Amino acid sequence: MVTPLADLHVHLEAAISAELLVQLAAHGDIALPAGFGPEGFTWRDLGTFIEDYELLGQVIKTADDYGAVALDYLSRAAALGSIYVDFILSPAHGWMNGIRYGDLVNAVGAAVDEARAAHGILGSLSLTAVRAPGAFFGPEIARRIVAEAVARPHRLVRGFGIAGDTGFDDLASYAPAFQAARAAGLVTRAHCGEGEGVKGVIAALDVLRVDILDHATDALADPVVVKRLVSEQRLVTVCPMAHVFVGVVPTLAAHPAWPALRAGLKAAFGTDDPIFFRVDIAETYGQVAAHTGLQPAALASFTRNALTSGLLDEKDAAAGLCVLKF
Numbered sequence: 001m002v003t004p005l006a007d008l009h010v011h012l013e014a015a016i017s018a019e020l021l022v023q024l025a026a027h028g029d030i031a032l033p034a035g036f037g038p039e040g041f042t043w044r045d046l047g048t049f050i051e052d053y054e055l056l057g058q059v060i061k062t063a064d065d066y067g068a069v070a071l072d073y074l075s076r077a078a079a080l081g082s083i084y085v086d087f088i089l090s091p092a093h094g095w096m097n098g099i100r101y102g103d104l105v106n107a108v109g110a111a112v113d114e115a116r117a118a119h120g121i122l123g124s125l126s127l128t129a130v131r132a133p134g135a136f137f138g139p140e141i142a143r144r145i146v147a148e149a150v151a152r153p154h155r156l157v158r159g160f161g162i163a164g165d166t167g168f169d170d171l172a173s174y175a176p177a178f179q180a181a182r183a184a185g186l187v188t189r190a191h192c193g194e195g196e197g198v199k200g201v202i203a204a205l206d207v208l209r210v211d212i213l214d215h216a217t218d219a220l221a222d223p224v225v226v227k228r229l230v231s232e233q234r235l236v237t238v239c240p241m242a243h244v245f246v247g248v249v250p251t252l253a254a255h256p257a258w259p260a261l262r263a264g265l266k267a268a269f270g271t272d273d274p275i276f277f278r279v280d281i282a283e284t285y286g287q288v289a290a291h292t293g294l295q296p297a298a299l300a301s302f303t304r305n306a307l308t309s310g311l312l313d314e315k316d317a318a319a320g321l322c323v324l325k326f
């Protein structure tokens with residue numbers, strides 16, 4: 001049996017296909033950087049990654065564009081055998097283009113519904129704030145994002161988290177936003193342990209009290225923290241290729257997730273920024289199988305972790321679990 005797949009960590013802008021990006025860039029008369037090809041951007045370094053990500057913000061300019069990106073990604077994911085995708089969505093990137101919060105989530109939500117009707121794939125949305133310089137980022141904007149989610153509830157908006165540069169500012173300064181998100185019943189998540197060390201992961205656990213750790217790569221090499229994550233059954237999203245590209249781990253073979261997964265780490269997988277990391281979710285599961293030796297039943301348990309993460313409501317999670325059983 002082929003294991004049904006789930007992608008619990010993918011940033012919507014970076015889920016765009018090279019084809020759609022070329023199309024939208026041509027429409028907006030925007031030049032693409034040297035090295036951009038049918039497989040996506042050419043990885044150079046973190047600096048150009050940030051520049052290229054900003055370019056995505058110039059290309060994906062309307063709520064309809066966001067919907068088109070989501071529908072396209074879900075269609076491709078379904079064709080690869082995926083039964084569920086949670087999109088990480090940054091409302092502030094929409095605000096930069098004058099897109100209102102309600103219009104953004106409605107457009108992406110409609111795309112999720114359309115993909116489900118066409119392909120049977122489930123979807124949900126995790127809102128994210130971003131750690132970066134500028135007026136659209138930081139702790140105050142994080143609070144504003146949660147306030148929008150509370151003021152304009154949407155059935156598919158189930159999560160709130162923080163992404164961006166983990167070394168930029170103090171993770172603890174986002175605590176008020178996370179408190180508000182928890183009070184609103186949102187599942188909370190944080191990018192951490194991406195080169196800033198174990199301290200980011202500990203802050204995410206003990207200060208922000210998140211439900212899901214995104215990456216936590218630095219902690220996966222620390223036996224004490226891994227023991228804690230396993231005993232507390234904390235869900236960690238692992239995106240192996242991303243960590244190799246950004247240089248958090250030197251090679252795929254040396255990824256600290258493999259021993260942690262074998263030790264019982266509760267994980268789900270993600271593609272993170274596929275237009276940059278040139279990876280899809282089927283390949284990601286393939287990497288996990290190749291490097292851990294885990295069998296299909298164990299791989300299916302990671303899909304189950306995604307379905308039961310709380311980012312789907314009970315009814316949708318049950319629908320996904322039904323597919324997983326067969």
Ligand SMILES: [Zn+2]
Nearest residue numbers: 011163191272
């Ligand atoms: Zn990410």
